[in-house]
Amino acid sequence: MSGDYEIPVFKRKWVQLIEEFGLEDKSWVNNMYEEKHMWANAYIRCKFFAGFRTTSRCKGLHSAVARYVESQYDLTNFVEIFQRCVAHLRFKEFNADYESTRGVPVMQTCIELLERFAAKVYTHKIFLFTHFFLELDQCGW
Structure with a gap:
């Protein structure tokens, strides 16, 4: 499959x-x-995912949860700690969204229209990550 x-x-x-x-x-x-x-x-295939695939999302989530959860926890402890983990992840996402509303990233390529669109739809962090690929593409890589 x-x-x-x-x-x-x-x-x-x-x-x-x-x-x-x-x-x-x-x-x-x-x-x-x-x-x-x-x-x-x-x-x-050939779709843009800003560097993410389903497996990398799962690995990232597993890594985040592993920092909070240990195998010796009983079900009650697991649920309590897992809820803390989810709350922390939600806070980080909220914070990233907030930071993205402050200021506009500097446009650095000759395809400014595309850059401005990406800056509007992505968080600043993801924009900077994708911006790297725009620069590589512009250089003919």
Whole structure:
């Protein structure tokens, strides 16, 4: 499912998988296929994700949670500490949003219209991250 196939090959392999395991009547499998444009490499290839992929988001979340949670916690402790972790992550996101409303980043490339649009839709931190790729692209990399 996560192989890097062209769309026709992905479709063929999906049908083979469904038939091999007898999953034709499973609604969750059909729903998953309907959402393939959101997860299948064949459909998301060459799309811009500002340096993020689903696996990197999961790894980042696991890393953040691991700083708070330990394996010896019972369920009650886990829930309490996990709620603190979520509150901290929400605070960091809120803070990043707030910081993004202060000032406008300096435009540095000849494609200023694109830069200004990116500065409006991304937080300052992500804008600066994507700005690096704009500069590389402008230099012919």
